[in-house]
Amino acid sequence: MKTLYLKFIVITIGMMFISFILAFIVSNSYYQQKLKPINDQKNTQVALDIARFTEAHPEIALKEYLESLAATGYQFYLIDEAGNKTFYGEPFRDQTLAPTIEQKVLNGEVFHGILQFPQETFVTGFFANELKNTIGVPLNHNGSRFALFMRPDIKFLFNEMHVLFGWIVGLTILLSVVMVLINTRYLVKPISDLTKATKSLESGDFNVKVDTNRHDELGLLSKSFLQMARKLEQTDEIRKEFISNISHDIQSPLSNIKGYTSLLEKESITTEEKKQYVSIINGEIERLSSLTKQLLLLASLDRNEDIVKKKSFNLGQQIKELIQNYQWLIGEKGIMLSYTLPDIEMVGDPSLLNTVWDNLLSNAIKYNKPDGTIEISAEEKGESVLIRFEDSGIGMKDSEVERAFDRFYRADQSRTRSIEGTGLGLSIVKMIVDLHGGRISISSKEGIGTTFIVELPVK
Secondary structure (H helix, E strand, O other), rough: OHHHHHHHHHHHHHHHHHHHHHHHHHHHHHHHHHHHHHHHHHHHHHHHHHHHHHHHHOOOOOOOOOHHHOOOOOOEEEOOOOOOOEEEEOOOOOOOOHHHHHHHOOOOOOEHHHHHHOOOOHHHHHOEEEOOOOOOEEEEEEEEEEEEEEEOOOHHHHHHHHHHHHHHHHHHHHHHHHHHHHHHHHHHHHHHHHHHHHHHHHHHOOOOOOOOOOOOOHHHHHHHHHHHHHHHHHHHHHHHHHHHHHHHHHHHHHHHHHHHHHHOOOOOOOOOHHHHHHHHHHHHHHHHHHHHHHHHHHHHHOOOOOOOOOEEEEHHOOOOOHHHHHHHHHHOOOOEEEEEEEOOOOEOEEEEEEEHHHHHHHHHHHHOOOOOOEEEEEEEOOOEEEEEEEEEEOOOOOOHHHHHOOOOEEEEEEOOOOOOOOHHHHHHHHHHHHHHOOOEEEEEEOOOEEEEEEEHHHO
């Protein structure tokens, strides 16, 4: 029973067998408590009617009369005062009967053998062809006393029914087993397909197919599995893309550092050149340091560490200070920046939220057009504050907007390869906003510009 298919079959057949046993016990109890007394009473009435008829018609031949009745489906045992015994109809399998019972019936008592028959199983109790399982009544004929014992000839009355019931039971069992096998295969096959698909995913093959046409829990599971497979495929692509990007972002500054270090070893270079080379090397080191910090921050956010240290601070003042830090770069690119930043006191982690504004502002500068514009605003709305960063930059395609917050994702590689970035910034932004119970949305048109709207609770 190593497979689910075999387990399901065995359990189902086992349940059928247990159900049969329980049904048999219940029906046997019903027979013993309800049907058995009725059967005894009915047969007692028939035996008494026979006895009354013979007493009322002394002229009939008792032997021929009982033989004719036996031919209609009864078994009789007749004993007189002298102990002479006669059987009519199908012989009894067990002819054992206590002499005291015979004597009591001869003396005028009625023997309820069917009712008093041992409390055995339904089959034994109803079909037992024994002399003890009869109705005994006193019978007087032509001045002689007899004891008449009678029971229906079950074999005669139900012989064809025995065969029919046998076929019904046999076919029921056979068809039940066949249907269990078919239904089990129908139920287990989707699970087997999912198992194969799982092994395919494990080996790196994401092109899996499972049946999603079922309208039940297995169909829902298959649909969820396909969604998971597509997400894993996307994650794998992003991972490969990240490895490519991060390799470039690490290799490029390392190559520059190595190249300029080699130049510094030359004795022919001037002091001005040395300063220039050192400045470039320091810039590349700063670039690597920034990348490392972003990776460490992302790892901390991923582990959901207790990284958020909330306290009250002035949001407008924080963003203004950040703008001052970028003033030289804004002026260098000829960008016109305007802002509406009132004093808004809110509760949050100033350091993490500063990372959010830093990423959004640096993106607005980085992807802006020469002599472009940037507008920053903040306003309170009830229990929330809305912060808007709007630029007149290169914008994004709809497909790029959908993946903007995906980790390691960078828009059009040919367009952004020359621009510093790891594809981690917006992913970090969204995680920080989520940790503060807020939300962030993007509105962008290619060639026109991009707007980021951050909504955060004030308290």
